Amino acid sequence: MSVAGYPHHLIQRGHNRADVFIDSADRQRYLDILRDVAHEHKVAVHAYVLMSNHVHLLATPETVEGLSRMMQSLGRRYVGWFNHKHQRSGTLWEGRFRSHLVDADTHLLSCLRYIELNPHRAGLVSGLLDHPWSSMAHHLGQRRDPLLTDHPAFWQLGNTPFEREAAYRRWLEEGVSESERQRLTSSLLKAQPLGSPRFMQQLAQDLARPLVPKSRGRPRKPAVTDDSVPI
Template identity: 30%
Template sequence: MARKPRLHFPGAVYHVTLHGNGNQQIFSDDTDRTRFLLLIQEGIEKFGHKVYAYCLHPSYLQLVIEVDETPLSRIMQQLGFRYTRWYNDYHQQNGHLFQGRYKAILIDPEVHLLNLVREVHLAPVRNGEESDPMRFAWSSHRAYCGREKVIWLSTDRPMLQIEETGIKALMRFHSYVNEGSQQEATEDFTRGSAYDPRVLGSDDFVRGVFKLSRQKYKPKVNPEKVQRIVLERYKLTEDELAAPGKNRHCAEARAYLAWLYLETGCDTLTALGEQLGRDVSSLSSAVRRLQLKAKKDEKTADRFQKLMNRIRR
């Protein structure tokens, strides 16, 4: 059965989970976790979304994200790609790090946001990783409670649902989360609703989601423009770019095009792969090789920058 398409509209809030390939570790040490949080921050600066909560477990991660114009698929693709590239470099290994696609449930934030943040923060307790969420260093709980500062974390909207202000609000939030440990976990946050597993909310909310998500997303950078610039630079036609075989000139053009797709967020590598008749893993590998070359070869780096400059005009 074909997968249902992702639901997107500006302002949509999602609970996102992403597991390691074969449940392998995706965070081996604190350097890994620190790097991943830095990449989250860079993604926020690039795409303008908000992160309301996070929790980094050894073999999987959880995020609560509110998107702006850029769909969640582009945000997560770039985050996953950049972290995998860094992780494999740092640990001197190859291959896939994550297990297929991430899972995302679109929630009604007016009803479920605060409780979802609590469940994300309680996950280390429910998993037996820690006895108190405050003791777990790699979630957003301590930032919510004023114990540390995470400048890119958005806490205002969930905290508005706490009926206190100032220090009392921080204390009340911690108590609210701890109270949740005495209750059963809310499985709806991983299963969605009976009507549609992609959405969690009332019937009216679900109907509104489908109405909003039918609005066609228009990326800030047009993928047709990106392709045209690459085709002009390499003096190729669309058919030549997509032709089977291993022509080096065409392969280099495809690699630059895939890199530009990732950098601009104009579309996914999946969409590009379908157009070119290539799978995502081969495009990702081509980008990786090109990026490694650009680190050592000034000419390669300069060519990429010139292409980016043309796109931005």
């Protein structure tokens, strides 16, 4: 589900968990193409991390079709280049990307941290800036990334760049709790929006339909319980 004007957390994996990046040139090419297609399809990219066999993105489309069209263009152009360079053929990605909507008021910064700390959770690096292929250096003020558009939630961390970078560094150093990781992972894999009750209500109104599908089949009979046993 894609909704214009809402931030989305995306993941796309390599087919059979195979590597989608072999070297730094692959990663740079992917980011260059992503920058072009994001601009073309009017999608603001807020964060990313490139792992060896998968990619995480945080992005907000201006149109309903923008996100899907961006990923289609990105996949087509990158796979063609990758296959030619590495003298291979066939698919590279594990089907369509997965995504879920994120409540900017309550979960966007958590999602940002979750994405950028992915290499640390995987045990690939120890220092915050040891993994060069993510948006973390941009958010910590080490470089300006032309691919990125800062989300307003990030700007609320401080009135100046120094204040925002210092606050975000503290946020990163806190790390991702296990409950937070499970909540974000579950929401992503199930393609379920993640947000407060108020967010869910507003989203349902914008979509003009309930967000929780009705169960199929006959209604279940109420379970017979023994009042002497706690349930």
